[in-house]
Amino acid sequence: MDLSLVELAMISGATSALGRLRTHRKLARWQRQRPQITPQVPTIFVHGLRGSSKTMAAMLQAAVQTGYHQMLTIHITHAGKLKIRGRWDDTVVHPLIQITFGNNQARLPFQVRWLHEVMIYLRGQHGVQAYNAVGHSAGSVALVAYAEAYSQDAWLPRLRKLVTIAGPFNGVIGMNESHNTNFLLADGRPKVVYPKNFWLPSYADLYQHRQDFPQDAAVLNIYGDLNDGTHSDRYISTASARSLRYLLRNIPASFREVGFLGASAEHSRLHDNPRVQQLVFDFLFKPAAAPLKNR
Numbered sequence: 001m002d003l004s005l006v007e008l009a010m011i012s013g014a015t016s017a018l019g020r021l022r023t024h025r026k027l028a029r030w031q032r033q034r035p036q037i038t039p040q041v042p043t044i045f046v047h048g049l050r051g052s053s054k055t056m057a058a059m060l061q062a063a064v065q066t067g068y069h070q071m072l073t074i075h076i077t078h079a080g081k082l083k084i085r086g087r088w089d090d091t092v093v094h095p096l097i098q099i100t101f102g103n104n105q106a107r108l109p110f111q112v113r114w115l116h117e118v119m120i121y122l123r124g125q126h127g128v129q130a131y132n133a134v135g136h137s138a139g140s141v142a143l144v145a146y147a148e149a150y151s152q153d154a155w156l157p158r159l160r161k162l163v164t165i166a167g168p169f170n171g172v173i174g175m176n177e178s179h180n181t182n183f184l185l186a187d188g189r190p191k192v193v194y195p196k197n198f199w200l201p202s203y204a205d206l207y208q209h210r211q212d213f214p215q216d217a218a219v220l221n222i223y224g225d226l227n228d229g230t231h232s233d234r235y236i237s238t239a240s241a242r243s244l245r246y247l248l249r250n251i252p253a254s255f256r257e258v259g260f261l262g263a264s265a266e267h268s269r270l271h272d273n274p275r276v277q278q279l280v281f282d283f284l285f286k287p288a289a290a291p292l293k294n295r
Helices: 005-015 017-033 057-066 108-126 138-150 203-208 238-242 244-248 274-285
Strands: 043-046 069-076 082-086 095-101 130-136 158-165 218-225 254-261
Touching: 043 138, 057 069, 057 095, 057 274, 069 108, 082 108, 095 108, 108 138, 130 138, 130 274, 138 158, 138 203, 138 244, 158 274, 203 244, 218 238, 218 244, 218 274, 238 244, 238 254, 244 254, 254 274
Parallel strands: 043 095, 043 130, 069 095, 130 158, 158 218, 218 254
Antiparallel strands: 069 082
16 A cells, blocks of 8 residues: 555655754754753664554663663654653663654554654753664664654754664565565575555665665664574564665665574564673673674
């Protein structure tokens, strides 16, 4: 199904000159209340389709136990309004922020627009200039699409590090893909490029805007394989999740891809896997020993 006229207007309007003007006006309104800039780099956690505050709960809890601090929960209502719980602490170096959608089955253009509102709030109210992001499933796609749509706007926080977990970048099993029907060619390109489904764009849509992805960002792509012959994590094929490498090749400053095998790599269990969590925390919060360009 094609995007509706309303959704097309949302995307084109948000990235047009008029859309940028509206963004700057919102930022100016926030900045009149709090004009200072912060060196803090928050990390936002975004769930996937039909997800909730429970999706990333185990990962956030593990992060807190490791010594990091969850400061805010930002819930976006069906109407696109932000409901914020928690208190901002200027002394926390790596604030953790959970993002939840009231409409957890919203199509991608709405999620991109809502993430835009979150970034306006973080920039205008707290002076945030850079952010990290962790997405699960469709949340990974939303974060990539958002980065492509808004990375050229210097007023907004800049993506520094992105973690994608079980991202359906080129098909979802049971929607527009079946088990063992796609694979990656020698250069990493998917053999089959699936059309968009009701919720998500096609791989071709994302690829069309790949040059707008921030070149100074670092990306960690995590995928799961049940190791049962399906070459999938149950819902997302390894070919779909791993197609991000070809999509972003040579664009970000670094790109690393890590796969996990077995029952604990199942789609809805992957983010709760302690090994996955440790990998994510090391990537986000520890300085890299060496560039990971296209490894």
